[in-house]
Amino acid sequence: MTTEVRVPSLGESVTEATVATWFKKPGDSVAEDEMLCELETDKVTVEVPAPAAGVLADIVAEEGQTVGVDALLANIAEAGEAGSTTPEPRPSAEAGSGKAPSEGGAPAGAGDGEAVDVMVPALGESVSEATVSTWFKAVGDAVEADEMLCELETDKVSVEVPAPAAGVLSEILAAEGATVEAGGRLAVLKSGEGAAAKSAETREAASAPAPSGGGGADVEDAPAAKKAMAEAGLSRDQVAGSGRDGRVMKEDVAKAAQGAGAASAKAPAPASEPAQAPRAPVPAEDASREERVKMTRLRQTIARRLKDAQNTAAMLTTYNEVDMKAVMDLRSEYKDLFEKKHGVRLGFMSFFAKACAHALAEVPEVNAEIDGTDIVYKNFVHMGVATGTPQGLVVPVIRDAHAKSFAELEKEMAEKAKRARDGKLSMAEMQGGTFTISNGGVYGSLMSSPILNPPQSGILGMHKIQDRPVVVKGEITIRPMMYLALSYDHRIVDGKGAVTFLVRVKEALEDPRRLLMDL
Structure with missing residues (x-):
């Protein structure tokens, strides 16, 4: 009896993937839920686990092949049927890896230690592929169980792959730069007796x-x-x-x-030699x-989504400025008590999140999105907070921000910002946002026009707080001022609504008591 291994659901709007890496080869024994291969989509990497224990009889979709949802990837035979299914493995499965078939279907190297496949882990909802960013170990290196072997990069997060067992790294199947899919094979470990003795021999052969x-x-x-x-x-x-x-x-x-x-x-090449790169000639x-x-996968995705936003939405930006003195005085007065009680610092972002949630309740179209010919209004606020990381900009989402306290907002923002910088955010934590805040002021930006984060219809740009002379009650005085920019989709947000939203944010920040009174 054989069990079919099929392509799992790849996430919303994702219909196909590429087979990135097989962690097992025909004839290998597999345990139930053990990672068999990894699939890569334009969003995520998806691991494919074994639906049952047995022996991998054959591989139907080879590495590099494009497959659709529910397509057949491989077949697993029961352990007792291994002899009838594995003596003649598919030629392409062996030729692609440069290995000779194992006799009688036994795992290669069984005599010198058990072969353990290193598989691509789960990459998050709707993520089916990743790029091998860095290998921390070389062929022949001894590794400990759970020691980091390599790092994978998706278009959103970085994923570290630990060693499933102690042993020696005998083979790297996906080199740096290779695209792999969830559940695919990354490398092979030799564990058990004899593994250490083979380390020097393997290293010499690899080098x-x-x-x-x-x-x-x-x-x-x-x-x-x-x-x-x-x-x-x-x-x-x-x-x-x-x-x-x-x-x-x-x-x-x-x-x-x-x-x-x-x-x-x-020796410069002749002038008649054609250029390799499709760009303007460059002097030698x-x-x-x-x-x-x-470009990293994250940077490619950022570039594509930003251009899609410009091409799809009727994007317009309106500006205002806010006097930050009231917020700064309130923060200065209570920051020590706040941190002592809640264990987190009181920053400016919670004030802006609260002010935006308050304004979105009055101008709900800024919190809506277009779905075909329908407008979908959200009776909740999932606040995206744009966060800069060494790999690029990511937007973790604070769910139900409208119902959270200042302390809850500050704790969640701080925790997700740290995990974003460490590349530890999951795809689920960056999906479902209804409105976004982007703080360019931390980098010194005085004024900018943020780009929408589709399918959202609004994004607020915060900027640098700068002392400027302003007129207050007929007198010129120096106040800490900040420019605010709201970019919005003019298809569903009219100018009146956009201006009203910014005015409500300005009023709430210049008099935070309005937030308490719901005014």
């Missing part, structure tokens, strides 16, 4: 470059290496592979490209000082 001549015809180079060779304009015979059986890895291409660059600097002396770095 010894294999000939790159015709003998490598049956060796499948790393996908990231193929792409890097195409970008660098290098042919296969120009790169010496350091992987198993001469497999070319991404770092091999980088070394070859450096050598080619040095050679071309000494400038090209040698350039550095080409592939």
Whole structure:
């Protein structure tokens, strides 16, 4: 009896994925819920667990293949049927990894220690793929259970992959730069007796470059290496592979490209040679000082979503300014008591979140979204708080912000901001926002026009607090002023509503007592 392994649900509006990595090969024993492969979509990476225990009979969808929801990925046979299903594994499954089939379906290396697959973990709701960012261990290195092996990068978060068991890293299946899918295989560990004894031998075999001549015809180079060779304009015979059986890895291409660059600097290519990159010609002396770095998945997603927002929404921005003296005086008076009682500092963001929630109740269209020909009004406020990280801008969501106290808002904002900077946020924590606040003032911005975060219809931009002369009750005085900017979707938010929203935010901040009185 065989059990089918199928593509799981990939999240809202996601209909297909790419098979990134298989953590198991035909003939390997699998336990129920053990990760079999990883699928990658344009949003997330999805791990595919084994629906039942048994032996992986065959792989139907190979790495790099595009599959739809509920498509067949593989078949699992019962342990007793392993002999009838595994002696003749699919050729592509073995050729792609450069390994000889295991006799009788037994896991490779069983004699020197149990082979343990390192699988891509769950990447969050609607995330089906990721890019291998960094390997912390090399082939042949000894690892401890739960020790970090590598880091994966999705378009939103970074995910660390721990070692499932102690042993020796015998093979890396997904090199840095490779795209992998949830549930895919990243590497193979040798655990148990004999693993330590094989460490030196494995390291030596991995570091010894294999000939790159015709003998490598049956060796499948790393996908990231193929792409890097195409970008660098290098042919296969120009790169010496350091992987198993001469497999070319991404770092091999980088070394070859450096050598080619040095050679071309000494002997410039003929003027008739076509340019490799589709961009304006660059003088040779400038090209040698350039550095080409592939955009991270997060940066690609940010770029795509920002452009989509401009192309879809009728975006307009209105401005106002707010006197921050009342908020600053209130914060200065109570910050010590607040921190002593609640264990968190009283900042400005909770005041803005409260003021925005108060204004959204009066102008609900700013908290709405367009769905086809319908306008969906939200009777709640899930406040997105834009947070800058080393990888790019992310927007964790504070759910039901309208019902939370100042202390609850400050605690949740601080906790999510820290996890965002550490790359620990899940996809679920960044979905479902109805309105967004972006504080460019922390970077010194005096005035800007924020871009909408689709499908939301409003985003408030905060800016630098700056002492400026203003007229108060007929007299010129110095006050701490901040410019506010509301970008909104003019398709459903009229100018009157946008201006009213900003005025209500301004009134609540200049007299915080209005928040207590619900005025």
